[in-house]
Amino acid sequence: MSAPFATSLNGDRGFPRWGGFKFAVVRLELRRQLRNRRTVIFTVAFPIFFFLIFGLNKVYASERVGQGNVSAFIMISMALYGAILSTSNGGATVSVERLSGWSRQLRITPLQPGAYIAVKMATSLVLGLVAIVAVYVVAMFTHKPSMPFALWIATGATIWIGSLLFAAYGLFIGYLLPSENVGQLIGFSLMLFSFGGGLFIPLSQFSHPLRVMASYTPLYGLNQLVHYPLVQGSFNWGWLANLVAWLIIFTVGAIWRFRKDTARV
Amino acid sequence: MSSATSPGSLKTSPPAIELIELRKSFGTVQAVRDINLRIESGEVVAFLGPNGAGKTSTIDMVLGLSVPTRGEVRVFGRDPLDAVRRGLVSAVMQTGGLLKDLTVAETVAYTGLLFESARPANEVMERAGLTSVADRLVGKCSGGEQQRLRFAMALLPDPQLLLLDEPTQGMDVEGRRSFWSAIRRDADAGRTIVFATHYLEEADAYADRVVLIREGEIVADGTAAEVKALASGRTVRATYPDANEAALAALPGVDHVDVHGPSVMIHCSDSDAVARHLLTHTTARDLEITARGLEDAFVALTGTRSRSANDEREAITP
Incomplete structure (x- = not known):
């Protein structure tokens, strides 16, 4: 027994608090996800690129909208787009982890399944914040968007909190589909949701039946809500209803698949 | 190997693993059939058996990754999930x-x-020999390096019980x-x-105790030397029409006797004594003596052919 490891033979060891959740784990998850260049380009560079194309347009960028201008409106849209890409991709990493057996490996550690989800959510939120701040900072340097400073904070915070909806979506899809290509599916579906939500083209340009259909898609409510501080006017409770309904659908879906995945058979 | 912690000195502490009437079924297939097993602290035990014998199913239940269909698993007297x-307890998984x-x-x-x-x-990286590849991406590591990484991860909690499921599967000789x-x-x-293995030589070289598993059941349990003894016997065949099976079975060193019409097969550890008895005290004739070899024993006990047994046969059979 003269080994460097002092193997204690009494079993009175405790187990970690918070089910094993630690911010240092979130930091390692972040480092890992930021190492994937494709993810960074898609979630940070693309929304900035879109803002530079549409948000600086000489024809309409300076037109007034509510408390600010169209450029600010587009900045909010693109920050939202980047945030939902980031959070849903963050959630969808569980798919690769299931495929590689990493989630099984984690099950022979004290990490509790709920804490694992919390790590994923926290990682997604940080990635979402990076995407939002990146768009806002680049937009600020163009001096084109105009709105009161308080609204920069208010809209940014609303986007950030709202993007949790898509962290749940990413987890749901990640647990549903055990595929390395889940990222592409996420990207494609978010593109559709973004059109449906009116992120890229104002819904007023859609035909009436299309507009009605669009109002039931997952980004519709959130997109209206994040623009509300800027646009103001009459508040439609249907936006909130849309958001809550989809939050319930994605969360219940994620919990359902998650339970199935972690069930011991 | 670990004489300092012989089971006798730890009578007061609960066994590292206790399996009680443990059963695992997948649909109609019984992977583990009512196994009873007790492994004391400090033992180094090999689960030896062919693929599909139920080794991995058993290990999964010890780790709490799956739940028994019937029976009970205790790890240091605790529920596996608690342990x-x-x-x-920690583990090095197959892949x-x-x-x-x-x-x-x-x-x-x-x-x-x-x-x-x-x-x-x-x-732990030093103990697993990983220091030189510490900054390498896991995807760029060799199979052996990845397996040593799994070992390093298993060492982190300084576990009292370490489970290894086919740890050297797919590794080269050096690995x-x-x-x-x-x-x-x-x-x-x-x-x-x-550790679970289907390499006879690994069980022999590294385990104090070998538990042979076949089709979900324990078919032998003993020291590596005892299991080798099972394998090192010989078979004496003779033509002996009026053979008294019970009398032959009672001879010293006889494992068992098969009678096929006029011929008898006597499986034994001391073939000289059996032959001498047959020739001097009975009417048996046409004697043939064949070595059984480790390979045959392994086949008999586990129902498969071992890759490694061929290497050992030369060393063991005269």
Whole structure:
């Protein structure tokens, strides 16, 4: 027994608090996800690129909208787009982890399944914040968007909190589909949701039946809500209803698949 | 190997593993059939058996990854999930379980963070021989390096019980040698080690105790020497029409007797004594003596042919 490891033979060891959740784990998850260049380009560079194309347009960028201008409106849209890409991709990493057996490996550690989800959510939120701040900072340097400073904070915070909806979506899809290509599916579906939500083209340009259909898609409510501080006017409770309904659908879906995945058979 | 922690000195502590009437069924297939087994602290035990014998199913239940269909698993007297949460037990799994986009050092750090108290990352990497590849991405590591990484991760909680499921599967000779030398150094620390293998030579070389498993049942359980003795017998065949089966079976060193019409097959450890008896005290004639070999024993006991047994046969059979 003269080994460097002092193997204690009494079993009175405790187990970690918070089910094993630690911010240092979130930091390692972040480092890992930021190492994937494709993810960074898609979630940070693309929304900035879109803002530079549409948000600086000489024809309409300076037109007034509510408390600010169209450029600010587009900045909010693109920050939202980047945030939902980031959070849903963050959630969808569980798919690769299931495929590689990493989630099984984690099950022979004290990490509790709920804490694992919390790590994923926290990682997604940080990635979402990076995407939002990146768009806002680049937009600020163009001096084109105009709105009161308080609204920069208010809209940014609303986007950030709202993007949790898509962290749940990413987890749901990640647990549903055990595929390395889940990222592409996420990207494609978010593109559709973004059109449906009116992120890229104002819904007023859609035909009436299309507009009605669009109002039931997952980004519709959130997109209206994040623009509300800027646009103001009459508040439609249907936006909130849309958001809550989809939050319930994605969360219940994620919990359902998650339970199935972690069930011991 | 770990004489300092012989079972006798630990009578008061609960066994490392206790399996009681343990059964696991998948639909109509019974992977584990009512196994009873007790492994004391400090033992180094091999689960030896062919693929599909139920070794992995048993290990999964010990780790709390799956639940028994019937019966009970106790790990240090605790529920498996409780033992895992306390870091009392850890495991090196067969394949997978690694993230390609983390480095070796990050993987060890990540896993270490999940335990309440873990050994320092540098220490376990050194013990697993990974220091020189610490900054390499896991996806760029060889199979042997990945397996040593799994071993390093398993060492983090300083577990009292370490389970290894086919740890050298798919490794080359050098990889297997360095892996086992790392394990062997570790076993000297008094840790309980249970490994599943279908390599006879691994069970023989590294285990104090060998549990042979076939079709979900334990078919033999003893020291490596005892299991080898099972395998080292010979068969005496003779033409002996009026053979008294019971009398032959009572001869010293006789395992069992088969009678096929006029011929008898006597499986025994002392073929000289049996032959001498047959020729001097009975009417038996046409004697043939054949060595049974480790390979035949393994086939008889586990129902499969072992890759490694051929290598050993030359050394054992005269």
